[in-house]
Amino acid sequence: MKVLTLGPAGTYSHRAASAVADDEDIEFTESVTAIVESIAEGAYDRGVVPVENSIEGSVTESMDAFAEHDVAVVKEIITPIRHALLAQGEDFDTVASHAQALAQCRGYLEEHYPDAELEAVASTARGVQRAREDPAVAGIGHPANADNGQSLEVLAEDIQDRSSNATRFLVVAPVSERSEAGxxxxxxxxxxxxxxxxLLEMLEPFADRDINLTRVESRPSGERLGDYVFHIDIAAGLYEERTQEALSDVEDITADGWVRRLGSYDSETVLY
Structure with missing residues (x-):
């Protein structure tokens, strides 16, 4: 099974993808859109993309990619996030990491390194790579990325502002593998x-059938100002009659638009 996720090796996406396939079957890109597009085109069997963080909220690039490309969601992976500060030594003036990781550690950085320049890069692993190449740069990433101290030191662990920090990933597959089970x-x-x-009309069919909405979020459609696409998650499977009835009602309400059923799936929490 060929799996595509955010790289380089060592990202949290890589760790989530390890729950789907062996390392030799995992390949990397630095674009969420490229992952979803590659799956839609059939170039890979699975893609693993981050969609939501408990501190920083939704990953908007993922949401937009799902609206642009037709794929199936086949699994959810929840990964608690443990951020560490990694550097060649104490003397650095720049902290590099993914923008979300920098935001998740904002309080720690403001308290301990208020004068450090914050550099947003494509992934946490790319920030660690910058730290490995330049002694003036520290990276934020999983403590295991220190390589047992061979090139980087773990200066501090669990520096995220909240201990409950976790990221939700979705495993996507070609449309032909979309399932109603989950x-x-x-x-x-x-x-x-x-x-x-x-919006009230669109949500009432779920309330009427006692279906819990676990996420409702809007994104600009890109068609015109004030025009939106709604991303909705529910705690029910497509195999359930109540779900089919509710979605049928939504399709009637939005007859001039469209409803894309990404699929039903189960969730797994993975600890690293």
Whole structure:
């Protein structure tokens, strides 16, 4: 099974992907959009993409990619995030990491390194790579990326601002593998109109059938100002009659737009 995720090796996405395939079957890119597009085109069997962090919220690039490319969601992976400060020594003036990791450690950095320049890079592993190449740079990433102290020291561990910090990843597959089995379902709704009470109408079919909405979020459609796509997750499977009925109602309400059923899936929590 060929799996594509965010790289280089050592990212949290890589660790999540390790729950799907062996390391020799995992390849890397530095774009979430490229992952989803590659799966839609059939170039890989699976893609692992971050979609939500408990501190910083949704990964908007993932949401936009799901709206642009038709894929199936087949699994959810929850990974607690442990950030460490990694450097060749104490003397550095720049901290490099993914923008979300920098934000998740904002309090620690402001308290201990208020004068350090913060450099946003493509991934936590890329920041660690910068630290490995330049003694004036520290990286933020998983403590295991220190390589047993051979090139980098772990200056501090668990520097994230909240101990509950966790990231949600979705495993995507070609549309042909979309399933109705699972305890959760994700779908996207594009109403193609804007009128008072529309969102309420779209959500009432789930409340009427006692279906819990676990996430409702809007993103610009890109078509025109004020036009939105809605990403919705529910705690119910597509195999359930109540889910099918609710989605049928939503499709009637948004007849001028579209509803994309990404699929049903189960969740796994992975500790590293």
């Amino acid at each position: 305890s959760k379902t994700s779908f996207i709704v594009y109403p193609s109109e804007d009128r008072p009470g529309l």
